[in-house]
Amino acid sequence: MKSFEYTIKDELGIHARPAGLLAKEAKKYSSVCMIEKGGKSVKLSQLMMLMSLGAKQGDLVKVTAEGEDEDTAIAELEKFFNENL
Amino acid sequence: MQSFQGKSVYKGIVMGPVVVLKKNDYQVKRTRIEDAQGETARVQEAVKRSQEQLQKLYDKALKEVGEASAAIFEVHQMMLEDEDYLEAIQNMIQTEMVNAEYAVAVTGDNFSQMFASMDDDYMKARAADIKDISERLVRNLSGQEDADLSNIDPSIIVADDLSPSETVQMDKEKILAFVTVHGSTNSHTAILARMMNIPALIGVPLDLDELKNGTTAVVDGFTGQVTFEPDEETQAATQKRVQEEKEKLALLQELKGKENVTLDGKKINIYANIGSVGDIGYVLENDAGGIGLFRSEFLYLGRNDFPTEEEQFQAYKQAVQTMAGKKVIIRTLDIGADKQVDYFNLGNEDNPALGYRAIRICLKQPDIFKTQLRALFRAAVYGNLSIMYPMITSVEEVEKIYEIVKEVEIELKAQEIQYRIPEQGIMIETPAAVMVSDRLAELVDFFSIGTNDLTQYTLAIDRQNEKLDDFYNPHHEAILRMIQMVVDNAHKCGKWAGICGELGADLTLTEKFVRMGLDELSVAPSMILKLRKIVREMKVEE
Numbered sequence: 001m002k003s004f005e006y007t008i009k010d011e012l013g014i015h016a017r018p019a020g021l022l023a024k025e026a027k028k029y030s031s032v033c034m035i036e037k038g039g040k041s042v043k044l045s046q047l048m049m050l051m052s053l054g055a056k057q058g059d060l061v062k063v064t065a066e067g068e069d070e071d072t073a074i075a076e077l078e079k080f081f082n083e084n085l
Numbered sequence: 086m087q088s089f090q091g092k093s094v095y096k097g098i099v100m101g102p103v104v105v106l107k108k109n110d111y112q113v114k115r116t117r118i119e120d121a122q123g124e125t126a127r128v129q130e131a132v133k134r135s136q137e138q139l140q141k142l143y144d145k146a147l148k149e150v151g152e153a154s155a156a157i158f159e160v161h162q163m164m165l166e167d168e169d170y171l172e173a174i175q176n177m178i179q180t181e182m183v184n185a186e187y188a189v190a191v192t193g194d195n196f197s198q199m200f201a202s203m204d205d206d207y208m209k210a211r212a213a214d215i216k217d218i219s220e221r222l223v224r225n226l227s228g229q230e231d232a233d234l235s236n237i238d239p240s241i242i243v244a245d246d247l248s249p250s251e252t253v254q255m256d257k258e259k260i261l262a263f264v265t266v267h268g269s270t271n272s273h274t275a276i277l278a279r280m281m282n283i284p285a286l287i288g289v290p291l292d293l294d295e296l297k298n299g300t301t302a303v304v305d306g307f308t309g310q311v312t313f314e315p316d317e318e319t320q321a322a323t324q325k326r327v328q329e330e331k332e333k334l335a336l337l338q339e340l341k342g343k344e345n346v347t348l349d350g351k352k353i354n355i356y357a358n359i360g361s362v363g364d365i366g367y368v369l370e371n372d373a374g375g376i377g378l379f380r381s382e383f384l385y386l387g388r389n390d391f392p393t394e395e396e397q398f399q400a401y402k403q404a405v406q407t408m409a410g411k412k413v414i415i416r417t418l419d420i421g422a423d424k425q426v427d428y429f430n431l432g433n434e435d436n437p438a439l440g441y442r443a444i445r446i447c448l449k450q451p452d453i454f455k456t457q458l459r460a461l462f463r464a465a466v467y468g469n470l471s472i473m474y475p476m477i478t479s480v481e482e483v484e485k486i487y488e489i490v491k492e493v494e495i496e497l498k499a500q501e502i503q504y505r506i507p508e509q510g511i512m513i514e515t516p517a518a519v520m521v522s523d524r525l526a527e528l529v530d531f532f533s534i535g536t537n538d539l540t541q542y543t544l545a546i547d548r549q550n551e552k553l554d555d556f557y558n559p560h561h562e563a564i565l566r567m568i569q570m571v572v573d574n575a576h577k578c579g580k581w582a583g584i585c586g587e588l589g590a591d592l593t594l595t596e597k598f599v600r601m602g603l604d605e606l607s608v609a610p611s612m613i614l615k616l617r618k619i620v621r622e623m624k625v626e627e
Contacts, residue, residue, distance in 0.1 A: 016214065056205060
C-alpha cells in the first residue's frame with residue numbers, strides 16, 4: 001500500500017468539481033484508492049461520499065492506494081492534489 | 086375554456102402550447118412491484134436519458150456562458166454515475182419491491198439530507214444538486230416532459246416564478262410567452278420578457294398541478310388574461326389579432342435606419358439596455374444607436390468564482406467590436422441587493438437594497454474593481470466604450486473611483502499593456518446624487534438616470550415586494566422634478582444626461598422627456614423603434 005498526506009489549499013476545499021474530477025481520476029486505476037479525514041475514510045471513486053467528507057481549506061487528508069498499479073496511482077493522485085486542491 | 090386574470094408586463098398576444106415548469110413537485114407515489122429486475126432496468130434507462138440531457142445542457146451552456154458556468158452540468162453528470170447513489174436505489178427496489186420513482190425520490194432525499202446537515206455552507210448548497218438530479222431521474226422515469234428547455238417546440242412557459250439561472254438555460258427562440266404565478270413587474274421574468282419582445286403575465290392565480298403540458302393557451306398581454314383551451318371563436322379572433330400585431334410590427338420595421346428626430350428638428354439618442362453579449366443580436370436587429378446600459382453582472386452570475394481579467398476583456402472586446410464604432414456604455418459590477426452571488430460571501434443584510442452593493446463593494450474590495458477596470462480599459466482600445474459607475478451618492482465616491490482608476494492606469498502603463506481611459510459617467514439612482522448633481526457634473530462625462538432604484542429610494546418602496554406594486558408610481562412628480570434637475574445640472578457643465586431605467590421606455594412619457602431636454606434614452610431593444618416612432622411624430626414646441 002502506498003500513501004501520502006496532504007493539506008488542502010483550495011479555498012472551497014474538495015468542492016463539487018474537483019471532487020468529480022478526482023473520482024474520475026481514481027477510477028482509472030485498478031488499485032483501491034481511499035481518502036481519510038478525521039478518522040472517516042471513503043473510496044475516492046465515491047463522489048458523493050467524497051464530497052460529504054467536507055474537506056476544507058487547511059484540513060489534513062491521507063490518500064492511499066492499494067493494488068497492482070498503486071505506484072502509478074499514488075503518483076498521479078498526488079499530482080492531482082498538488083495541481084487542483 | 087378557462088380564463089385567468091394577471092398583470093401584464095409586456096404587451097403582445099400569442100397562442101401556443103404550454104410547458105409547465107414546476108419546482109419540487111415530485112409527489113411520487115409508492116407502489117408495489119413484482120419485477121425488480123425490470124424496475125432496475127427502467128432506472129438504468131432513465132440514467133442514460135438524464136446523462137444525454139445533461140450533456141446537451143453542458144454543451145449549450147459552454148457555448149453561451151462559458152466553461153465555468155457550464156461545469157455544474159458536468160458535476161451533475163458525475164453525480165449520476167455515483168455508485169453509492171445508484172446502488173442505494175437498486176437495493177431499495179430489490180429489498181422493498183417498490184417502484185423506481187419512489188426509490189429514486191427517497192434515495193435522493195437521503196443523500197441530499199446528508200449534505201443539508203453539513204456545517205459548511207458550500208456543501209449545504211450541494212443538497213440542491215442532488216435534489217436536481219433526482220428530480221431529473223424521476224421525470225425521466227415517469228415520462229414527464231423534461232423542464233429542459235433546450236429541446237422544446239415553441240411554447241408558452243408557465244411557472245411559479247423564474248430565477249435568472251433558469252432563464253439562462255432557455256433557448257430564447259423557443260419561448261412564446263411567460264406566465265407566472267408570482268413575481269413583480271420588476272422581476273427577472275419581466276425584464277427578460279421586455280428584452281425578448283414577448284408577452285408576459287405575472288401574478289396569475291393558477292394551480293400548476295391542474296395544468297398539463299401541451300394544453301393550448303392564449304396569452305393576451307394587452308388585457309393581462311391567459312385563456313386555456315380556447316374555443317374556436319377565441320382561436321379565430323386571436324389569430325386575427327396576432328396577424329394585426331405582426332403588421333404593426335412590420336410598420337415599425339420601416340423606421341429602421343431612420344433618425345430619432347422630431348418634426349421640428351430636435352434629435353435624441355435611443356440606445357439599448359442589455360444583460361449579456363448574447364443580447365447584442367437584439368440591439369442590432371432593432372437598430373439601436375448604441376448600448377446605453379450593458380449590465381456587466383452576467384460575467385459574475387451563475388458561476389463559482391470571480392471571472393478573470395482575460396475573460397472580461399474578451400467579453401467587452403467582443404461587445405465593442407460587434408457594435409462597430411457605436412457607443413457601448415458598460416456599467417461596472419452591480420451585485421448585491423436582489424442580485425446575490427455565493428462566492429462574494431456578502432452575508433445576509435436586514436436591508437439589502439440599502440446595503441453593501443454595487444460601487445460600495447468595488448470601493449471596499451478594490452481588487453475586484455481593479456480587475457474589471459483593467460479589462461475595460463484594455464477593451465476600450467477596440468471600440469467606442471464608455472464606463473458607468475452605479476449607486477453613487479457623493480462627490481467623494483467619484484474621487485475615490487478616480488484614485489483607483491489612476492492606480493490601474495499606472496499599472497497598465499508599467500506593464501506596457503495597450504489601454505485607453507474612456508469616457509466615464511455615473512448612474513444617478515439615489516436622491517443624494519440628484520441633490521449634488523451640480524457638483525458631480527463637474528467631475529464626470531455623463532449622467533444616466535436609473536429610474537428603478539431612484540424611484541425605490543425616493544418613494545421608499547421595495548421593488549421586490551409585490552404588495553407594493555400599487556404604490557409604486559414611477560410618474561410621481563418628485564421623480565419627474567428630479568430628472569429635470571439632473572438634466573439641467575448636466576447641461577450647465579456641458580455634459581449629457583440620459584435615462585436607462587424602465588421609465589425611459591414608458592411611451593406615455595417619451596414626448597415629455599424630449600421636451601425636458603434628455604439627450605439619451607436607453608431602453609429594452611424591443612422598445613427602440615416604438616420610441617423612434619413617437620419622436621418622429623412629435624414637435625418640441627407644443
